[in-house]
Structure formats: structure tokens, C-alpha cells
């Protein structure tokens with residue numbers, strides 16, 4: 001019999017119940033008990049959705065983050081919160097976000113814990129858009145088990161009759177994803193960490209647990225010999241210290257094991273989970289190499305996308321594997337379902353055709369059940385289900401909604417010349433200088449100005465149909481006029497229209513492109529209470545008409561200064577969407593590139609002389625393994641070039657990226673050949689410009705001098721000092737002065753003084769030159 005299980009279920013709730021409960025608790029509007037009660041309610045509901053499984057994950061629920069849960073379980077709390085006397089949950093939120101709930105924090109009499117504390121650092125979970133709280137280590141780090149959370153949830157599951165499989169993050173992944181705050185070698189902590197894991201496993205065994213899922217996704221990344229060795233040691237010791245009282249299912253996901261494959265197969269655990277979506281090619285090798293007494297769990301349903309699985313196709317390759325493995329085969333989604341929305345049944349407004357192609361978390365578990373029934377009882381037992389699935393798959397493949405022959409032909413006809421500017425940067429720069437007449441150290445902003453309550457109100461009225469199109473246009477034009485007025489008064493050199501009409505830099509374009517659709521409740525947790533609702537790229541991408549030209553033309557009509565046209569680039573649109581699984585990402589990206597290229601050319605025709613194409617998410621798309629970076633960067637950079645480089649020499653192309661590490665991809669960034677790039681640098685004190693020591697970046701660059709994530713107003717002196725640092729690395733005639741990113745989340749009261757200082761700093765630098 002094939003066993004079915006799941007690695008994790010989305011915890012935010014089908015209607016984002018957890019988000020709202022957390023935010024209300026943090027605001028001091030509801031009690032801790034109410035929040036804990038909602039947690040229990042969600043767990044119960046989520047387990048009931050998984051009741052058809054043979055084994056259900058327990059411990060995958062987190063109030064904020066599963067890594068932070070693990071830090072608390074292991075007793076690895078940062079020093080700055082260790083003396084806290086209040087409720088553990090409050091301390092947990094203090095590490096997560098710097099503070100707990102409003103009004104709950106007067107501990108002056110006991111531990112002296114004040115209002116705020118530095119929040120734990122947050123970073124991306126592998127190549128997903130989920131962010132975890134980074135564990136902190138020092139040479140002094142000690143671990144001490146606190147299994148309360150896990151044991152309570154286990155007891156809760158038992159009461160509800162759930163066939164529980166506790167889920168924890170493995171010791172090596174835990175260590176490797178953490179950050180040493182001093183120069184401690186993290187691996188030196190392993191001997192201290194393992195006894196705590198052993199104790200945890202023993203406590204779970206004492207509760208009658210048979211299987212524990214222990215996640216070691218680090219195995220899909222490039223590991224040094226030391227880290228490979230650590231994996232081996234860790235599991236040898238753990239198994240010894242727990243004397244086999246509990247069985248371990250070691251879970252890997254998100255990619256191939258490659259050079260770690262033999263190691264993973266040899267570990268003395270009782271089962272291995274392999275992502276059979278991303279590592280399908282490794283299934284047969286693992287079947288060969290895994291010892292005969294081990295379970296092999298195959299992740300056969302994609303836990304990262306929202307498409308229906310082609311069940312017949314899976315059965316075709318899986319049936320012989322099942323024959324070979326017999327009872328040793330388990331099946332599951334490829335990874336935790338944390339990365340997909342909860343329930344397609346919530347979607348009542350989606351186009352019926354497109355809806356029939358989709359599967360969210362609950363539907364993915366239904367698919368799993370069909371597969372298991374087919375394997376256990378023969379396909380005839382699920383004849384109807386398999387036929388219905390086949391019909392949906394065929395309908396999608398052949399749908400005129402998804403297929404546009406002209407678009408496919410246009411991608412096939414892409415030539416190298418399309419990615420090539422007419423002249424090299426030097427010639428372009430001199431033509432642009434003649435036309436734009438900008439001073440030295442030109443000032444600009446990244447695009448958005450504060451999204452005020454009035455803007456949001458007008459947009460929601462318009463979406464709800466209470467404000468007509470003409471009324472909406474008037475409201476947005478008033479906002480554009482306001483931001484132009486403010487910028488002229490500030491004395492900025494290159495203006496922006498302010499993006500009042502955009503709710504989101506990807507959604508705004510997706511809504512106007514063919515091939516995109518939007519869900520109502522397709523929320524996915526990004527971090528803590530924050531969720532994103534990625535647009536769904538389902539078909540060939542085409543641009544029926546110009547998307548931004550009218551707003552840009554209007555904005556330009558209000559000023560004699562150059563007005564930047566503002567677009568989101570193809571790579572960012574792709575990386576922040578649910579994308580097709582029926583063609584390579586690169587093809588979808590080229591389609592987007594062709595659509596945005598048309599917009600660039602239309603803006604140019606409308607007299608826009610500066611066009612910024614944001615690639616905020618270019619870095620996010622980097623594959624997990626460095627060996628695959630070049631392939632990705634190749635098509636990503638080429639897509640940008642196709643988008644931008646049809647422009648005339650006189651048109652100045654800007655791009656913007658909001659992160660600060662690109663030492664390792666600087667050559668690709670230079671390869672985009674934008675005339676000007678603006679980047680985030682202020683917080684790193686221009687450190688990121690280290691990249692420019694070894695690499696002579698050829699074009700213009702605006703290193704951010706205003707940290708837009710902070711309410712603080714940078715002083716003129718500070719900005720000048722940052723720019724002087726920058727000028728040590730990059731010739732002053734190629735420097736721009738600008739904030740780190742868009743100003744959408746700030747208030748005008750902050751933006752005006754900050755930009756006043758920025759402009760004053762630029763003027764001082766010019767005068768000093």
C-alpha cells in the first residue's frame with residue numbers, strides 16, 4: 001500500500017484569519033487567549049482538510065515563522081530577549097518584529113524589558129518568496145529544549161484523532177541558515193545542538209509518535225565537505241542517541257540532490273523525501289541507491305504552483321516505481337503547501353475555464369488521494385476522476401485563451417539585434433546630455449510618492465464601481481499634479497509622476513496584459529502576517545494597448561523638466577507571479593519582454609525622454625545552485641535588453657534594483673546596459689560599492705542615500721558624506737543622487753524634508769566640484 005502524507009499546510013487561513021488576528025493582537029485590540037484560540041481553531045480546520053491522508057503534519061503551524069519556532073524549541077533566543085519574564089508568545093513576537101502587543105510590555109518592575117528590541121533579521125527561505133527569521137549564533141550559544149509548543153500541538157492532534165507526524169527543521173539546515181554574530185564557526189555548535197534534538201525526539205517518541213519529519217532542504221544546495229560531513233555525523237549521532245525509538249523521514253525539497261544524492265541515501269534514517277517535481281530526474285538513482293529497508297517519499301504534486309497536476313502522466317511514470325518499491329513508497333506534495341493558497345473553492349469570480357485548470361492546497365491533497373487510490377486499487381477505481389483531470393489538462397493545453405500564435409511567432413523571431421542599443425554608452429551619453437541638460441550629481445526619485453489615504457480611497461471606490469472612470473482619472477491627475485508641484489518646488493532634476501494609479505508594480509501591468517488573471521483569495525504568506533497575492537500568468541502574453549502612456553504624457557505636460565516614464569521589467573513581473581508550468585520560465589519572460597518593449601517604444605513616441613524599467617526582483621530569481629546562475633542570468637539579462645534596447649540613443653534608460661548585494665552578479669548587471677542604474681545602498685553605508693573596486697561599472701549609477709524603510713530623515717551632511725564615499729569608487733560625472741527605493745510607504749511630511757536635504761546635498765557637491 002502506498003502511504004499518503006503532507007509536509008506542511010498553509011497556516012494563514014483561507015480568509016487570512018491568522019493575519020487579522022495577529023494584527024489585532026499586536027494593536028492591543030484583542031487578547032492573547034483569543035489569538036491562541038484562533039491558532040487552535042485553524043490547526044483543527046487544517047487537519048480536517050487533511051483527514052484523508054495517512055499521516056498529517058503537526059507542528060507546521062506557526063504564529064509567525066517555522067524557523068523562529070525552531071529557535072524557541074531549541075532554546076536559542078538572542079541575548080537581548082533572554083531575560084524577558086512575560087509570556088513566551090510575547091517574547092517570540094519581540095524577536096520576530098521588535099515588539100509584542102501594544103500595552104503589554106511594561107516589565108520595568110521585573111526584567112526591565114522596555115518597549116522595543118532589535119527585531120531578528122529576516123531573509124528569503126531558499127528560492128521562495130517566504131521569509132524566515134534568521135537564527136543568531138555566537139560562540140556562547142547554548143541550547144536547551146523547550147518542547148512545549150510541539151507537545152501541546154501533538155496532544156491537541158491526538159485528541160482530534162489526527163494521525164500525527166510531527167515536523168521539525170533538521171539540525172544542519174537550522175545551523176546553516178543561521179548567522180554567526182561573531183566569527184564562530186557554526187559547525188562548532190553542532191555537538192551542543194545534537195543532544196537537544198535527541199531529547200526532543202525522545203520526548204516525541206514517549207508520546208507514541210512513530211514518524212517524525214525532519215527537514216533538511218539544505219541538501220539541495222552546494223555543500224562544502226565540512227557541511228556534508230556534518231549531515232552524516234548529525235544523523236549517525238541522532239539515531240544512536242534515540243536508539244531508533246522514533247523513525248525519521250528526512251525531507252529535502254526545492255531542487256535536486258546532485259552531489260549530495262549518495263550521502264542522502266546513505267544516512268541511517270528510516271525514510272527520505274525527494275522533490276519529484278524539481279528532482280524527477282533523480283528518482284531512479286535514489287530508488288537504486290536507497291537501502292531496501294528505507295521508505296522513499298516522492299513529492300509528486302507541485303507544492304509551489306497553482307496548476308492541476310497531470311495525474312495520468314504522473315501515474316505513467318510512478319506506477320513502475322510503485323511496483324518496485326511496494327510498501328516502501330509514500331507520496332506527498334513536493335514541499336510544504338505553505339507556498340500556495342488554501343482553497344480554490346473560495347474563488348467565485350475566476351473565469352470558469354481558467355478555474356478548471358487550477359488546484360490550491362486542498363485540491364492538491366485531493367489529487368494526491370486520487371493518485372494513491374489508483375496505485376493501491378488500480379486506475380479503474382478512480383476512472384471518473386482521472387478522466388475529468390485529463391479533460392482539464394487537455395482543455396488548458398489547447399485553449400485559445402492560453403495560446404496566441406502571434407505571440408509564439410514573435411518570440412521565435414527574436415533576434416540578437418533587438419537587445420542591442422544603436423550606439424555604445426559613451427555616444428548615447430553625450431547625445432542624452434545635449435538633450436537633457438542635466439547638472440552634475442543630478443537628482444531624481446525612484447518612482448512612487450506617498451500612497452495617501454485619498455489615493456487608496458479613490459482606487460477602492462473605482463474598483464467597487466462607485467466612482468466612474470472619468471472621476472477616477474480626475475482624482476489621479478490631481479495626485480500627479482500634486483507630486484509634480486512638490487518636485488518642482490524641491491528642485492529635483494528628473495521628475496516622476498508618482499505612481500498614484502498603481503496599487504502594485506506587478507499587478508498594475510498584469511491587469512492590462514492578456515495572459516494574466518487574478519484570484520480574490522489566492523494569498524500566500526510572505527512573512528509574519530504579511531501575504532502576497534501573486535497574479536496568475538496562464539497564457540501567452542500580449543499587450544492589447546498602451547498601459548502607461550496617457551499618465552506619463554499628462555505628467556510631462558505639467559513640467560519642462562524631464563519626466564521619467566515608469567515601467568516594471570519582465571524579470572520582476574515573472575518572478576512575482578505564479579507562472580506557467582507548460583513552458584520554460586525563459587519563454588514567459590521573453591513574451592513579457594516583447595510586451596513591455598512595445599510600451600517603451602510608445603512612451604518614446606509620446607515624447608518621454610527618460611524611461612525607467614524596474615527590475616526589483618532580478619536577484620530573487622537566482623537558482624539555488626550557483627552552477628545554474630549563468631543560465632538564468634543569460635535569459636533574464638537578455639529579456640531586459642529586449643525590453644529596453646529598442647530605444648533611440650537619445651532616450652535615457654534607467655533601471656532600478658532594491659537590494660544591495662550584487663558583487664557576484666555585477667557583470668550581468670552591467671550587461672543590461674542601462675544608461676543609469678539606481679540601487680539600494682544607504683543602510684550599508686555604501687559598502688555594497690565594494691563591487692566597484694574590482695569591476696569597472698561602465699555606465700551611470702545612483703547609489704541610494706535615503707533609507708526609505710525608516711521614518712528617519714537623513715541630514716544633508718550625511719547624504720554628502722555618503723556621496724563622497726561613492727565618488728571614491730565611481731567617477732563623479734557618472735553619479736546620480738536619489739533615495740534607495742520608491743516613497744510609496746512614507747508620508748509627505750517625511751518625504752519633503754528628506755528630499756530637501758537630498759537636493760541641498762547635491763547642490764553642495766556640485767559647488768564643491
Ligand code: GLN
Pocket residue numbers: 446447448499505566614616656657658741742743744
Ligand atoms: N518604481 C517603484 C516605486 O518607486 C519601484 C519599487 C521597487 O523597486 N520595489 O515604487
Ligand code: ZN
Pocket residue numbers: 446616656657658740741742
Ligand atoms: Zn526598490
